[in-house]
Amino acid sequence: MKHLLSIADLNLQEAIGILDTATELSRINDGQIKKLPTLRGRTVVNLFAEDSTRTRISFEAAAKRLSADVINFSAKGSSISKGESLKDTAMTLQAMGADAVVIRHSASGAAQRLADNQWMSGAVINAGDGTHEHPSQALLDAFTIRKHLGKGSSDLQGLHVAIVGDILHSRVARSNVLLLALLGAKVTLVAPPTLLPIGIKKWPCAVSYDFDSVLPYVDAVMMLRVQQERMTELFFPNAREYSRYYGLNAERMRTLKPAALIMHPGPMNRGLEISAEVADSARSVITEQVSNGVSVRMAILYVLLAGSSLDVGSF
Amino acid sequence: MNVVLSAEDISRALTRISHEILERNHGSTNVAILGIPTRGAHLALRVAEIMAKIEGTNIPCGTLDITLHRDDLRLRPPRAIMPTLIPQSGIEGRDVVLIDDVLFSGRTIRSALDALGEVGRPKTVQLAVLVDRGHRELPIKADFVGKNLPSSLDQSVRVSLTEIDGRDEVVIESRKQP
Amino acid sequence: MSSKYILKSVVLPNGDKRDIAIEDGFISAVSQNIAPTSHVVIDTKGSRVLPGLVDLHTHLREPGREDAETVLTGSRAGAKGGFTALSAMANTSPVADTAGVVEQVYRLGQDAGYLDVFPIGAVTKGLVGESLSEIGAMADSIARVRIFSDDGNCVFDPLLMRRALEYVKKFGGVIAQHAQDPRLTVGSQMNEGEISARLGLKGWPAVAEEAIIARDVLLADHVKSRLHICHVTTAGGVEIIRWAKQRGIDVTAEVTPHHLLLTDELTTSYDPIFKVNPPLRTSDDVHALREALAEGVIDIVATDHAPHPVESKECEWQEASFGMLGLETALSIVQKTMVETQLMTWEQVADRMSLAPARIGGYKNQGQEIAVGSAANLVVIDPSKNWQVDRDLTMSKATNTPYHGLTLPGVITHTFYEGRATVIDSVVQKIGDV
Incomplete structure (x- = not known):
């Protein structure tokens, strides 16, 4: 698994793999441990071209609990609101060394566009695209x-x-x-x-x-x-x-x-x-x-980012 | 392929290790056993059971998954996370004995120490392994060893346990040439 | 440049193998074994010859969007695709709603010299659907405009549509309607159906097209005028046109090459290269359109060649512009979808892509039978050869072809416009000083 764009891309084994991982992570979340070193040195960008505080903070908490560096790139005050194209934004993120981009966008298919083009090499996680998927x-x-x-x-x-x-x-x-x-x-x-x-x-x-x-x-x-x-x-x-x-x-x-x-x-x-x-x-x-959201998003980040990016096999 | 420990050998080794743990810690009152999944977790259960028989009391026993603390995550496909089950009594102030099947580079144990640090602060941490095959890459050493097994880097040591593999056995074999 | 050619052993639309001699802009002989005098001899080795293709629906973007296409680059793309006449759509900036703009476009076409550029005039001022543009002045200009269209927009007001249909009767003009009910298609992105439901893209129902076609054939019947339906895309639209023709209503219709080949399945990539107005429909629609074209219910193929700069397509689907290139691939797509499927003969291809469109547009010296005395507007195609579409090699200024990487049948080797070779061995020639 390189990206998470649509549930249609998952097979049963992958879906259960994410849920099982989330189950283990939620057990850790319920305990005293607030931070795991798993994604230390990895950069996760929250690209929110549409307002959604709850989804953004959920992904942010998930990434931070796994020790990833988190950069928030939200619509208001950013270049997106000034009409910068998705391509230019993606190339900026690439230059910043984003290992994963969590994208929320008002256009259906925006996440897939980001993943399908050669604008950036990181993993793309669809955090809601238009009226398509979440x-x-x-x-x-x-x-x-x-x-x-x-x-x-x-x-x-x-x-x-x-x-x-x-x-x-x-x-x-x-x-x-x-x-x-x-x-x-x-x-x-x-x-x-x-x-x-x-x-x-x-x-x-x-x-x-x-x-x-x-x-x-x-x-x-x-x-x-x-x-x-x-x-x-x-x-x-x-x-x-x-x-x-x-x-x-x-x-x-x-x-x-x-x-x-x-x-x-x-x-x-x-x-x-x-x-x-x-x-x-x-x-x-x-x-x-809401609280389960953090465990599940940690699991998604873990599955997409923890292993070698060369892997094309199943989880 | 060469069988280095038979089922009987494994049984004897675990019994000896159990006795040694009790001896070192002056009984079982402050001991907690944590196995490292997958095979270490089963070995931990066996050791706890043997100790319980000797002492006539339950021994706190759990599992400690180290996946999220590994330093080689990026080198391989993502691994499934195994359960971490800390005994009710916790590990705070306890003499914790980590149990794994094979001690090799020592990196697993380093990750386990990190993982343990997230859970609490034991009084001491000790290490028991079924097989120590050498080739350490870190300054780590086992307190209790079933068998020291000198090996070369192009060999692999495979531990089979009844609970997972249907039989008890340790074999050493040459790695398949790529 | 010589103006005397002999095409050796070329296969006519009816299948006969002949030599064709071209002199002074006209066909001077069609027979077996013409002996060359001062001619350039082109051994076609059994390629097909068709009358030069005529497109009734081309967006040349000039004036206004010269970054996407100019009359010159569009003319070259046309020549490469075997066309000898294009019809420049009115949605330029400024809009072609005055004699001044249509004359400018007409002259740019003449200056380019690759083919005839016949401007289409806007039906309504500024294409906004409120009042009639200067239809009479455009008809009387040197551009002699006969086709009027608000293409890109539908002439939605039924009274305005009625008036336009009536007004053009004065000079035998025709209204080319872009059939799209705007209320049913607010924000629409793609064909409304299973795929749009899945992709979460706003649906564009077939009824939005069919309702306007139905209304307009009834209006055309009532005022006894000529109606042309641009880019029909639905099986239901075909049925209405068939019914209208059976009633004797003076309606003609076009289909684009892309609607003969592509379906809304392609939208699943979210790649806006497949975003087009009207949208790609289902495979059932595609098959209905092919049959209608073969049958003659749909009269012609028109490209709706719609160049866009890269940034208009390199973005999210809903932000992207509608439209795709069509001139350089049209004949190959028709060969693939209509000839190789044995739905049409080459003679019918000549009709649908040259004779019929020239007749609808009233284009002089275009769409003539290949016979002595006809204008030497010809295209030679080798149907046995394949080629691979490469967007980096388009003659068009834009690169938004949906066929990039696709292998298509039929290589156009030569195009002749008024007796001059605009394409030789598949290479577009330099014409004039430009």
Whole structure:
């Protein structure tokens, strides 16, 4: 593995390898050890062409716990906001000796562009590209589900996960559908028809417009953030109506199986896709997702950076 | 290929090492055993078991993975991280005995000392190995040795254990020429 | 430079092997075994000859974006690709919406001297779709503009479209519509379907094209004017045009070489070299387009040659410009997709790439049968040879070819424009002082 651009690039063995590594690392994280020497002398650049404080600090904490040097290159005040091209930015990073670039970008495919061209030689980690993918989020979600519901086996065979909300514009949904299916879980996407992409038929999942009919059967429900601008773009009449049909409130929560998990990649719109009561309930693993994020991102950095770069074999 | 330790030899060596550990540390009260995965972890369990039989009490035993502390990570494909399991009683102020199968360059043990430093501050750290084959690259020496095995650099020493390989055996063989 | 040539043993579109003599800009003889007098003899060893290719859809970028292409470099690329006439699209800067701009482009074409450059006039002022441009003045200028198009933009206002269709009846003009409903394609990046869903790129539905085609054939029928549909890309669009033609509506349509070959699968690389407007569609669409071209439902092949500087493509997909080069590869792509698949004969290739486009554009001395007295606008191609596309060797100023590295059939060895050889042994000749 040279880059992490899309979950589609992972096979089952590689995905489980990352999750297993994250499991060991989380054990270390839970102990007293705050820093490991593993990536000493390696440079990780956080290239954030789009604001995302939570993902950036998660990667930053992960890299620092492995003793990598971290350089933050964020949109505001940087040359990106002044119209510098991705190519020039990449060549700058190359000149600075970046061993890995964690890229968040508003353009779908930006991470792949960075990896496919000869602009720089380091590993590229996709930290969210447009409405395409967000593989590290999917890995931390799978990690969280596995920790709670994994039945001793390494995969998620037999589990049923609902992903609810703006599927059309969600990179989290795209990565999660691929990874959950790879790990053997059944996935049902729940959304109004306007927020499901045309051409979804080939996705390895089921689709439903009816939240209430799906809820009683799932082991985890993943709520997606609804962007305010979707309302002005005619995707649904108004926030109230959206919330009535697709919001997870206390009443709906009661129809879930007793052990079912409630997840959200954040940041949440409390009162829109998820009610405060649900977000703060005992079934909610939303804050745990954040802490698991660091272990999973450490695992990603470890897998991509710790070994020799000449390796082309599997992990 | 040459069998240098049979199953019986290994068993005898581990029994002797167990006795030596108890002798050196005046009993087991302050001892914690940590095996270095993969084979060292199994040897540690065996030693702890033998010691427990002799002493009639449980011996704290765990594993210490050194992968994240290796100095040769970049020379090879990334390795899977093995569990680090520190016994309930911890290692703070304890006499910690590290156990590994083969002592060679000493780099593994250096990494283990680093890894141990992240976990806590033992009173002493001792080292037990099944085989010491020489060729040290660092100033490290074992306190307890199953067998000293002079070898040349073009030979390789392979330890098989029942738990992983289905039988107990140590063989020495010439490396395949590339 | 001699103006007398004999093409020895060349295969005509209908398959007959003949010698062709060229003198003073015209074909002076077509027969077996012409004896040379003061001619330069070119032994074609059985290559094919076609009437010089005519492109109805070329972006030459001059004036305004001379960093991407000029009339001169575009003319050379055209000659290399076997063209003897190009139609310069109006989306230059300034826009070709006045007699002044179209005359400038026309003259630049004449000065270059490699082929005829026929300017296309904008339908609306500034291409913004609000009011008609100076259509009459452009028609009456020395450029004699007959084709009007807002290409790049759709003439979306139905009333404006109706007026434009009516207005050009005065001089037998035609409106070439870029069929794209702008409301259905806000921010669109690629064909809407399975691939766009996977890649998270904003979809460009086929219906955005088909709805405009449907509306405009009905408008053309109503006002009894001529409509030309630029770059048809969907199977549904083909069906509407077929229906319109059956009803006797005066509509013609073009397909680009890239839509005959490439599909939206290529977008998975996120390499904007494959980003084009209208977008690459599915393989079902590609097959429907090929059949429609063979059948004549789609009348012509037009390149939509769209040069862009490197930086417009060396970036993220959604930041990149739409468009790809087409002039130098068009005939080879048609051979590959239409002739080698046995969907079309070479005679049909001559029709779709020369005779029919010249007829639609009303281009004098272009698209004529290869016969004594016709203008000596000819292209010689050796269909048995292959070549490899190399973006570093394009005659175009730009390098944004989607075919880089691809091996294509059919090597163009000679192009003659008004009796002069613009290409000899696949090498573009120096014409004039430039």
